[in-house]
Amino acid sequence: MNHRIRAHLKAGGVLAYPTESCYGLGCDPMNRRAVERILSIKGRPRHKGLILIGASLRQLTPFIAEIPDASRLEKYWPGPFTLLFRPSRRTPKWLTGRHDRIALRLTAHPESARLCRSAGSALVSTSANRSGMKPVKSYRECIARFGRKVLVIPGRIGKRKNPSTILDFESGRIFRP
Structure with a gap:
């Protein structure tokens, strides 16, 4: 499976995979065409x-301008917190949109983490749904909704009912509880 996932991502493909609260859509964050496909699908x-999302801090630090002290990060990660950081110079604008921060999460979901390890890098992670619609919660629903547009990875979503909390790491301001 690892080889198939890597080849799919390298070719600019989009994945659908289980996360903490729903199925997510993901791709190689450095592949603009793949990111645009996700935006179009949604x-x-x-x-x-x-x-x-990443499986390790090492997968996320290339996107952060100033790497924070690990002991501060341990309060939130791994877990259901998406933290906002000032982006590194190599972080593409298509990831931050109009914002001056990059949103990162060190996932605690075993299947999402395994997928990041298989990919060998962080992945884009956004809920598997059309914008404004309810997210997909199962493998079958994902196949029915997206068909051949994405490579659907079978698995179970986590027990979280809500999406991750989003907060600015520097200021502590919460953007999504």
């Missing part, structure tokens, strides 16, 4: 920006 405006 009907999501480009200016909103996207979340990246």
Whole structure:
């Protein structure tokens, strides 16, 4: 499966996979064409920006301008917190949209983490749905909704009822409880 996932991502493909609260759509964050495919599938405006998930801090630090002290991060990660950081210079604008922050989460969901490890990098992670609609909660629903537009990874979503909390790491301001 690892080889198939890597090949799909390298070719600019989009994945649908289980996360903490729903199925997510993901791709290689450095592949603009793949990111644009996700935005098109969702009907999501480009200016909103996207979340990246990783299986390790090492997968996320290339996107952060100033790497924070690990002991501060341990309060939130791994877990259901999406943290906002000032982006590194290499972070593409198509990931941040009109914002001056990059949204990152060190996932605690075993299947999402395994997928990031298989990919060898962080992945874009956004709910598998059209913008404004309810997210997909099962493998079968994902196949029915997206068909051949994405590679659907079977698995179970986590027990969380709500999406991750989003907060600015520097200021502590909460954007989504």
